Amino acid sequence: MRTDSTVERAESGTRLPVPTSGVVVAGATAVLSGISVFVNSSAVHAFHSSTVYTAAKNLVATLVLAAVSAAAVAGRRWSRAAAHWTTRPARPERPRSWPRRLGLAYVGVVGGGIAFVLFFQGLAQMQATPAAFLRDSLVLWVALAAWPLLGERLSGWNLVAIAGLVGGQVAVLGGPGHLALGQGSLLVLSATVLWAVEVVVARWLLPGTSPAGLALTRMGVGSLVLLGWLTGTGKLGALVSLRPSQLGWVALTGILLAGYVATWFTALARARAVDVTSVLVASALVTAALGASAGTVNLASQGLGLALIAAGAAVVVWTWPRRQPA
Numbered sequence: 001m002r003t004d005s006t007v008e009r010a011e012s013g014t015r016l017p018v019p020t021s022g023v024v025v026a027g028a029t030a031v032l033s034g035i036s037v038f039v040n041s042s043a044v045h046a047f048h049s050s051t052v053y054t055a056a057k058n059l060v061a062t063l064v065l066a067a068v069s070a071a072a073v074a075g076r077r078w079s080r081a082a083a084h085w086t087t088r089p090a091r092p093e094r095p096r097s098w099p100r101r102l103g104l105a106y107v108g109v110v111g112g113g114i115a116f117v118l119f120f121q122g123l124a125q126m127q128a129t130p131a132a133f134l135r136d137s138l139v140l141w142v143a144l145a146a147w148p149l150l151g152e153r154l155s156g157w158n159l160v161a162i163a164g165l166v167g168g169q170v171a172v173l174g175g176p177g178h179l180a181l182g183q184g185s186l187l188v189l190s191a192t193v194l195w196a197v198e199v200v201v202a203r204w205l206l207p208g209t210s211p212a213g214l215a216l217t218r219m220g221v222g223s224l225v226l227l228g229w230l231t232g233t234g235k236l237g238a239l240v241s242l243r244p245s246q247l248g249w250v251a252l253t254g255i256l257l258a259g260y261v262a263t264w265f266t267a268l269a270r271a272r273a274v275d276v277t278s279v280l281v282a283s284a285l286v287t288a289a290l291g292a293s294a295g296t297v298n299l300a301s302q303g304l305g306l307a308l309i310a311a312g313a314a315v316v317v318w319t320w321p322r323r324q325p326a
Helices: 022-046 050-075 080-086 098-123 128-136 138-150 156-173 183-208 211-232 244-270 273-280 283-293 303-322
Strands: 006-008 015-017
Touching (some): 022 244, 022 283, 050 244, 098 211, 128 138, 128 156, 138 156, 138 183, 156 283
């Protein structure tokens, strides 16, 4: 797999240095994710149907990504960031081979559609903290899959970081006994496993696909899947009859989702999947801080767990310059 620190601009033949490392971009993703978890835990309860809510905010995210991508295409001659976002890296593989078509289909149909339905149906049935714990188990599933499928070997530092991240999440949760295995948790866990597969597939696709193209595929195809789901379940009418207060939630969470997807695929294009997903767990720090400001989280009781999460993420960032790309 080719993950050079440069990409080629097709229109000029020049090579642009990557301006920001993948783990730094993943840090931005973690911040957006932490805010999104906090906001979504309240927003989803403002809707009678979590699927209607999911479809609405995903449509907003698709429109935002399309607008940003169009602006980036128009301005990439003058902006390095826009060029990296929209330009497909040079890769000798045929872009339309059937494995790549299947990979793109998985990212769109499953990652951008089915997994969202499962996650938000589960989130509507449980509290934000255990839902965040299950979602952040993504790093474990990716670590298990990335080694055999992507050749991303885990170093001792990787194991230390993952141990700190998972141990911190368990401590924040209050111990494994506080994770009730109900229908909601099973739905969230199923979505997480599907997203872990998507991470591996996306990491394989990105050396030959621009982050913008993959982000639009994920959200665009996923939105069509969600609209089909609403049509089949007779809930499409509810999508076009949202109240003003609900539209506000949809706009806010849709913009956050667009930022998350954009930075997420940019990070995956520049760093190993296991490193990016490890940094993503730091989103728990942002969610906890927001919860404390709202008076719903006691930081003192979660201090040990949050410290372990921060230490685990710091290990990934600290060791990043010492490793060569996979």
